[in-house]
Amino acid sequence: IKTLKSLQTSKHNKFEALVIDDGSKDKTGELVAEFVKTDSRFKLIQKPNGGKSTALNLGMRFAKHDIVVTIDADTILFPEAIDEMIKPFADPEVDAVCGNVQVGNVHNLLTGFQALEYITAQNFDRRAFEELNAISVVPGATGAWRRDRVLEIGGYETDTLTEDADMTIKMLINHGKIVYAPNAKSITEAPDNLR
Numbered sequence: 714i715k716t717l718k719s720l721q722t723s724k725h726n727k728f729e730a731l732v733i734d735d736g737s738k739d740k741t742g743e744l745v746a747e748f749v750k751t752d753s754r755f756k757l758i759q760k761p762n763g764g765k766s767t768a769l770n771l772g773m774r775f776a777k778h779d780i781v782v783t784i785d786a787d788t789i790l791f792p793e794a795i796d797e798m799i800k801p802f803a804d805p806e807v808d809a810v811c812g813n814v815q816v817g818n819v820h821n822l823l824t825g826f827q828a829l830e831y832i833t834a835q836n837f838d839r840r841a842f843e844e845l846n847a848i849s850v851v852p853g854a855t856g857a858w859r860r861d862r863v864l865e866i867g868g869y870e871t872d873t874l875t876e877d878a879d880m881t882i883k884m885l886i887n888h889g890k891i892v893y894a895p896n897a898k899s900i901t902e903a904p905d906n907l908r
Contacts, residue, residue, distance in 0.1 A: 716786055717748055717755060725795040730755045731772045736762025741786070765853070766869040766876040773863050781863070783877075785854040788901040789817065797897035798857040808862045808889035809881065810897070811839055811848055812855030817900030827903040839893040848891045851884075853877035855899040862889060 720730055732749070734742045734757060742759055749755045760771060773781060780802055782795055794812060801807045813835055816828035842848045851858070853876065863869075866887045869876045884891060 714744055714748055715789055716784060717745070719789040719791075720755075720784075720795075721752065722792045723790065723795050724792050725799065726754075728754055728795065729777055731775055732757050733768040733772050734759040735765065735768040736760065764871060766871040766873065769853075769876060770868040770871075773858075773860055773868060776860055779860055780857055781860045782857045783853050783855075784899070785901060788814070788854040788899050790855065791898040794855065794897045794899055797894045798855070801892045801894060802857070802859065804890075806890045807892055808859050808884055809851045809891045810857040811835070811851045811891065811893045812857070812897035812899055813893075813895050814852050814854045815898065815900050816903045818902045818905060821905060823907070824903050824905050831903075835893075836895065840895070843891075843893045846885070846890055848893060849881060850878045851881045851891060854901045855897060857894075857897075858884075862887075 717730065717732070732745045732755060734745060742757070745757045749757050758771060758775060760768065769783065780799055782798055784790060798810045798812055801810050814831060816824055816831050819825050819828045839848055856877065862884065863880070866883055870879045870883070873879045881891065
């Protein structure tokens with residue numbers, strides 16, 4: 714619900730938000746069903762558990778707009794994030810845009826190291842890799858895609874645990890152009906213990 718509320722604060726207020734409940738065993742479906750009653754921009758789609766890739770593919774098929782922004786359920790977008798992710802699509806050659814995901818739960822050494830990794834991997838590596846059209850991951854937590862290009866190349870692969878990385882490489886193999894939007898910021902939760 715925090716993720717959905719963060720979307721409500723977006724400066725880009727004309728959107729359709731599809732929440733895909735992939736057979737969740739917690740109260741996700743119930744909570745979202747109540748939430749969507751309060752805002753017509755949000756829709757709940759429930760399906761049997763099939764993994765994140767199948768949920769993303771379903772969302773791509775149901776989406777009504779040309780640009781699809783993916784957001785993980787534990788991610789909170791800053792108000793300007795969607796506008797910043799959409800800007801690069803003014804170039805018709807751009808097929809995907811990386812957002813700037815930051816760790817929001819830094820409270821021990823493990824989360825601190827992950828925050829450092831996110832900063833270096835995104836703020837330094839992606840800027841350089843963008844120049845070579847070699848960005849290796851459009852993060853599932855905050856990324857944007859041209860819907861027709863994703864569908865054209867067959868959608869997300871379902872035999873993987875790294876669907877965002879696999880889709881990114883698949884897009885590059887199919888001559889896609891991927892850019893980085895450093896001002897499309899969000900925060901997410903990193904694992905905070907070794908288990």
